[in-house]
Amino acid sequence: QVTLKESGPVLVKPTETLTLTCTVSGFSLSNVRMGVSWIRQPPGKALEWLAHIFSNDEKSYNTSLKTRLTISKDTSKSQVVVTMTNMDPVDTATYYCARIMAYSSSQFDPWGQGTLVTVSS
Amino acid sequence: IQMTQSPPSLSASVGDRVTISCRASQSISNYLNWYQQKPGKAPKLLIYAASSLQSGVPSRFTGSGSGTDFTLTISSLQPEDFATYYCQQSYSTQLTFGGGTKVDIK
Numbered sequence: 001q002v003t004l005k006e007s008g009p010v011l012v013k014p015t016e017t018l019t020l021t022c023t024v025s026g027f028s029l030s031n032v033r034m035g036v037s038w039i040r041q042p043p044g045k046a047l048e049w050l051a052h053i054f055s056n057d058e059k060s061y062n063t064s065l066k067t068r069l070t071i072s073k074d075t076s077k078s079q080v081v082v083t084m085t086n087m088d089p090v091d092t093a094t095y096y097c098a099r100i101m102a103y104s105s106s107q108f109d110p111w112g113q114g115t116l117v118t119v120s121s
Numbered sequence: 122i123q124m125t126q127s128p129p130s131l132s133a134s135v136g137d138r139v140t141i142s143c144r145a146s147q148s149i150s151n152y153l154n155w156y157q158q159k160p161g162k163a164p165k166l167l168i169y170a171a172s173s174l175q176s177g178v179p180s181r182f183t184g185s186g187s188g189t190d191f192t193l194t195i196s197s198l199q200p201e202d203f204a205t206y207y208c209q210q211s212y213s214t215q216l217t218f219g220g221g222t223k224v225d226i227k
Contacts, residue, residue, distance in 0.1 A: 037216075047156075047164065047207055049216040060214050096163055105170040106211030107154040111163035 002026035004036070004097050004112035011118050012087050018117060022080040022097030029075040030055050036080040037100045037108055038071065040093040048093075052100050053080060087119045122146050122210050126219035132227040139195040141222045143208035148188045152212035155184055155193045158221075159204045167206075168193065198224070 008020035022036055029036070035054035041047050051061045051071040061069050065084070073080045080097060094116045098108035123146040133139050143153065151171035156164035166175045168184035171191060181196040195202055203226055208219040 046220045047209075047218040049209075049218065052216075063215060098163075101169075105152055105154055105173075106216065107166055107169040107175075108156070108164070108209070109166040109169075109175065111165070114163050 002099060002110055004099065004110065006095060006097050006112045006115040008095075008115055008117065010116060011120065013121050014088055014119060016087050018084045018087050018091070020082050020095055020097075020115065020117075022082075022112060024078045024080070024097075024099070027099065029073050029078060029080070032056070033102050035100045035102055036073070037098050038080075038082045039096045039098060039108065039111075040091075041096070041114075042090075042093040045093075050084075050095075051082060054102055089119045091117070092119045093117060122149060122213045122215070122217055124208055124210055124217050124219035126206075126208060126222050128222060129220065130223040130225065132225055133198050134227045135198055135200055137198045137227075139198050139202075139224060141193045141206050141224075143186075143191040143193070143219050145189045145191075145210055145212075149210045149212035151187050152210055153184070153186065153191050154209045154211065155182075156207045156209065157202075157204045158207065164207060195224075 037052035038050040053071045068085045070083045094114040096114045098111040125144045127142045153171045155168040158164040172184045183194045205221045205223045
């Protein structure tokens with residue numbers, strides 16, 4: 001069974017850096033057909049893709065957030081980490097990680113349960 | 122690539138046939154996926170590559186279209202189908218979602 005679980009702070013202050021970890025099970029981060037993405041959803045709003053990383057360490061970022069995002073992986077720990085700098089209240093959202101299929105339609109399946117991050121002083 | 126869903130919301134009854142549209146700002150071939158999201162839950166993949174049904178998803182869900190216009194159809198709406206539906210394009214390396222269509226009870 002493939003599962004993903006997000007972990008990290010529930011509250012960050014403006015200007016701080018957010019670090020979130022996605023721990024996966026049921027598949028390997030060295031699998032060439034799969035990667036891990038981060039996606040967020042502000043309360044009551046639509047989904048926004050942030051970044052993804054594949055087994056060969058190929059990375060892709062949302063261009064509107066690229067200067068603030070860094071994604072990395074630790075295959076031995078089955079973890080993918082994303083950092084977002086200079087957090088602002090508008091970054092308040094539920095942050096999800098999801099497996100992304102590389103040689104198909106780049107669909108996200110499955111998703112983690114999500115973690116709500118609030119940005120407030 | 123901008124993804125526009127219509128309508129933003131709709132009210133329907135159990136047993137109704139429901140159609141949700143998704144339009145891309147440029148041709149995306151069949152690089153289009155559909156997700157269902159229930160309140161407080163993570164999205165769930167329904168359809169990938171425009172028309173391929175994800176394993177375990179009921180056959181009342183069908184996807185169609187190519188190029189710029191796509192449709193998700195629920196042939197006979199069931200109580201568990203009341204949710205918000207999102208389309209997502211993967212033609213561009215900049216992956217984008219539609220704004221969502223909320224399906225609620227009439």
